[in-house]
Amino acid sequence: MPARLSGAGALDTWRATPPAARALLAGTFVNRLGGFLQVFAILYMADRGFSDTQAAFALGAYGAGSIGGMLVGGWLSDLLGGRRTIVVSMACTAGLLLGVYYLGPYPAKIVLIALTGAVGQAYRPASASMLSDLVPPERRLMVFAMNRLAVNLGATALPLAGVALASVSYGLLFWGEALAAISYAVIAGVALPRRPASVPAPGPASSPGAGAETSPELAAAPALGPAAPPARGRTMLGDRPYLLFLAALLLHSVVYVQYLSTLPLAIRDHHMPVVVYAVLISVNGVFVITCELLVTRLVQGRPPRLAILGGMALTGLGMTLYAPPWGVAGMIVATLVWTLGEMAGAPSMYFAYPAQAGRGGHQGRYLGAANAMFGLANSLGPILGVAAWTAFGDGVWLLCGVTTVAAMTLARHGVHAGAGADRLDRGLVS
The missing domain is CATH 1.20.1250.20 (MFS general substrate transporter like domains)
Known part of the structure; x- marks a missing residue:
């Protein structure tokens, strides 16, 4: 294995990671730290007087919405770009969360919970796509591992933070998650480029300044070598x-x-x-x-x-x-x-x-x-x-x-x- 890859540890990769990619990792951690709805949905619904079956159905609605949201989010990312998709996803999620908390009727809650699952997960393929665009090919696997670390760290701290907030009021859970979503939207809007330039691939195919005018989706193409057929079409x-x-x-x-x-x-x-x-x-x-x-x-x-x-x-x-x-x-x-x-x-x-x-x-x-x-x-x-x-x-x-x-x-x-x-x-x- 080339020395430049075998020696590319986490610290080396972090130092070489551009600020926009670091912002994505930070936003992912903040958003995951505030992901209270999925974890506390059943307890919240039970606290509101709904039956166990109704509470379980609400959690299922969130899961079903999440699946559709990731598919639609990937399409939106390719159409609108990762930055816009993340900002829209997170801003809309904040509003939907407050709707879930303040609207009383069960059918309305189910619809909003499903929409929250869909809109709240739409950012994921957009974030991953932007990470892929922002780092060179030999660093991508380590950066994606860092992304998983951000998710896992947030998920580890989430239950403790959620219990502390829920012991005071379930309203704090929803406001806390809405605040986390808005924070990620602000991070994305401020720190992410509108159209990230592609990262030059290693080897003779790359040249100084190559890719500066290339669409972000083509960023990975040079890494595959000139013989790789383009996916467009x-x-x-x-x-x-x-x-x-x-x-x-x-x-x-x-x-x-x-x-x-x-x-x-x-x-x-x-x-x-x-x-x-x-x-x-x-x-x-x-x-x-x-x-x-x-x-x-x-x-x-x-x-x-x-x-x-x-x-x-x-x-x-x-x-x-x-x-x-x-x-x-x-x-x-x-x-x-x-x-x-x-x-x-x-x-x-x-x-x-x-x-x-x-x-x-x-x-x-x-x-x-x-x-x-x-x-x-x-x-x-x-x-x-x-x-x-x-x-x-x-x-x-x-x-x-x-x-x-x-x-x-x-x-x-x-x-x-x-x-x-x-x-x-x-x-x-x-």
Whole structure:
């Protein structure tokens, strides 16, 4: 591996990251820190006197809106640009949040919660697309890992901040999240360029000042080498390899989210204390926050297909290791294995590879579709996992292994053939 890639650690990358990209990372952290609605929706609805079923339906409406929002957000990012999409998304989210709190009728709340999920998630593909445009190809994977770190840090602090605010008033939760959204909108409006210049690619193809007049969507194209065909004129629905990759991503994500639904049931039915589940979740969170940037430093520079397949394999293996009756120690080992898979593969499969595959005017749509697969898995995964646990018991973990093999098979064909992946690999390490 070239020394300039193998030595590109988090600090080196941060120093080399332009101020606009740093602003995006800061805005992502602030916005995630204020993401109270999704976490406290059920408690808030119950506090307002609605039934458990009505509260659960409200959370489902938020999830459904989020899936559509990421798809539409990707399209808007390509059409309007990332800066405008983020500003509009965050400003509208603030208004919708206050509407959810102050409007009393249940139907109105459900509609506004669904709209909040949609509008509030529309920024994600726009933010990822802009990050891809603002940093050079050899730094992108590390920057996307930093983006995940910002999300995870915000998510870690969010419950504590939410409990503190809710103990005073649920109104503070909604005003706090609205303030976080407005803060991100201000950061985006002030710190982000209207049309970021493309980053010159390494190698002889780049020249001083190259790309200054190029549209931001074409920023990644030089990294793929002159032989890579432009994506302009090609629609995502006509990109069969990428559709295979999306199918693989959906299957993989369904396996991944089983730690949220099936794992707690397994711990309960095996007569283990609830604290075991808390320990496993804490193990995952601590290692992701403290080690993901280190793992990304080792992964960057390798072919994206290797990172994606390796991440899927480790995730599936970790879930399968829950099947044997190895006790708490075995479950901790299994958690460490799939956590390593998450750290190794997630920055590539959800961000870096979709951004490269959608070069030439479709980055936002490609990124939005990839993130929508994770959102869809969050909705389908718990339902499928609980049904499989009821039917097969610990056999569900073996089913996770089989599903992972299917996901890897699809990814092997989709990533290998899609968007000139071999040329992409050479471009990243040239």
